[in-house]
Amino acid sequence: MSKIVVAIDFSDCSINALLHAVSIAQNTHSDLILVWVQKGAHQADKFGDSPKDTTGEVEKAFQELINKHQPELQGNTISFKIRTGKVYTEIAEEAKASKAFLVICGTHGAAGFEKFWIGSNANRIVSACNCPVISIRGGINISRPLKKIVMSVDSTQETRQKASFTAMLAKACDAEIYIIKIYSTKVKNIRQNVDLFASQVERFCLHEGVRFNTIAEETVDIPEAIINYAKKIDANLISIMTEQESAASTLWLGPFAQQIVNHSQIPVLSVHSRDVYTGLGF
Numbered sequence: 001m002s003k004i005v006v007a008i009d010f011s012d013c014s015i016n017a018l019l020h021a022v023s024i025a026q027n028t029h030s031d032l033i034l035v036w037v038q039k040g041a042h043q044a045d046k047f048g049d050s051p052k053d054t055t056g057e058v059e060k061a062f063q064e065l066i067n068k069h070q071p072e073l074q075g076n077t078i079s080f081k082i083r084t085g086k087v088y089t090e091i092a093e094e095a096k097a098s099k100a101f102l103v104i105c106g107t108h109g110a111a112g113f114e115k116f117w118i119g120s121n122a123n124r125i126v127s128a129c130n131c132p133v134i135s136i137r138g139g140i141n142i143s144r145p146l147k148k149i150v151m152s153v154d155s156t157q158e159t160r161q162k163a164s165f166t167a168m169l170a171k172a173c174d175a176e177i178y179i180i181k182i183y184s185t186k187v188k189n190i191r192q193n194v195d196l197f198a199s200q201v202e203r204f205c206l207h208e209g210v211r212f213n214t215i216a217e218e219t220v221d222i223p224e225a226i227i228n229y230a231k232k233i234d235a236n237l238i239s240i241m242t243e244q245e246s247a248a249s250t251l252w253l254g255p256f257a258q259q260i261v262n263h264s265q266i267p268v269l270s271v272h273s274r275d276v277y278t279g280l281g282f
Helices: 012-028 041-047 051-072 087-097 118-128 157-173 188-208 222-232 255-263
Strands: 003-007 031-038 078-084 102-107 133-137 148-153 176-183 212-218 237-241 268-271
Touching (some): 012 102, 012 157, 031 087, 148 222, 157 237, 212 222
Parallel strands (some): 176 212
Antiparallel strands (some): 133 268
16 A cells, blocks of 8 residues: 655644645555654643643644544545654654655745744755655645646756656646756757657656646756746646765755755655656556
8 A cells, every 4th residue: 555654743834735645645545644753842832841741732633633634535544653853864764664655744945934843854854755755835725636747857867767756646646747848058969868858758658648748948047947837837746856966874955956845836746866666556
């Protein structure tokens, strides 16, 4: 059974992420695992006066969420886990332990109000997890189903690696992929690589039976071009590579990925170049 881990800190932003997760779980026939991470005594201010009170209040809050949303997932379950440690580490460890194919978390953005822990940890959650992560800003219209996914293609070989997971998600949700070819230079060989990789992605979509459109964009500001195009077509999701360094210990995203995760008002699907995806059964 496919599983999705949802990072929860009970802020409006993370509840918004949960609502997106419920929608995706419906289409992928997945179980949801809601995860709250106990960082320290300061969290007692929200949930109680002692660690024991905190745990009890968190369990109660989780049960209320489960009672509310479980009827929306026929044939699948919603459960919760309480973990202790660093937020991004514990979310990644739970995803690994449960063999989740996706993590979903909220983010307030780089300049946003970070009263709770999701906003300050979204980038690290993306980097620490071995599976793809969808990060969702607060205030996103939760009523829209996943129907339009923007996926950029550049001149790097890794750019194609997000096509497999993106296509699987698009197929499960009956969504269309909007491929944007990014030309950031006039160098002929580099532009030819963009065209080659885009054509390979197109053939993959055809093979998987996924609808797609392709456009080309000349730009010196890649993140801005991708976000603006997603806004223009009213996309529900942007699919990117994390651009993470090969060293497994790194906890930072590449500059383009970080800008998109921080500033996009549209949910962002981040895929690691080190990951390989096979059929997930949905």
